Structure formats: C-alpha cells, structure tokens
Amino acid sequence: MTENQQQNPDTPSSIPPETLKSAMKAFKKRLKLTALDEDSSLGRGPFSSGAKGVYAIQPPNQFPHEVWQELCRLGRLRDSGHGMYELVKEQQG
Numbered sequence: 001m002t003e004n005q006q007q008n009p010d011t012p013s014s015i016p017p018e019t020l021k022s023a024m025k026a027f028k029k030r031l032k033l034t035a036l037d038e039d040s041s042l043g044r045g046p047f048s049s050g051a052k053g054v055y056a057i058q059p060p061n062q063f064p065h066e067v068w069q070e071l072c073r074l075g076r077l078r079d080s081g082h083g084m085y086e087l088v089k090e091q092q093g
Helices: 017-039 065-073
Strands: 077-081 084-087
Touching (some): 017 084, 065 077, 065 084
Antiparallel strands (some): 077 084
C-alpha cells in the first residue's frame, strides 16, 4: 500500500462531517426498512419463532466505499464482511 492508502487512525479524514451524518442517516433508514420487509414476509409458518431481525445490510450505494470505511474507523459501523455492515451497539455508561 502507498502512504496515501494507509491512514493513521488519529488523522482526521477528508470526508466532511455532513456527508458522514447523511450516510449514517441513510444507513439507519435502509436497515429499518430491510428489517420491516424481512419481518413482514408471508412465508412464516404459524409455529415459527417469529421475527429474527436483520443486523447487517449492504449500505446505500449513493455514498462511496470510503465513507463506510470511515464510519467503521470512527466506531459507528462494523464491517461484517462480503460488503455488509452493521450498527455498533452503543455502550450505556
């Protein structure tokens, strides 16, 4: 990797905070809609265990991959592999 590709975790990113905020909002909305869609499927049997929940999704494609990497670096998202990301549960202090 070149020096430009390796960033120190303490180095501020060149991505504007407004873009990160907008990307996080879009991610949460997509996660919510995906979970609702999954929970409302008609294929569930009467004796099924109910809603399983959706934890990882493919992020909205209107933001570049670097935005999602930055949100992972900041600890807001976690890379689940195969292009999927999940929300990091916030610790209650």
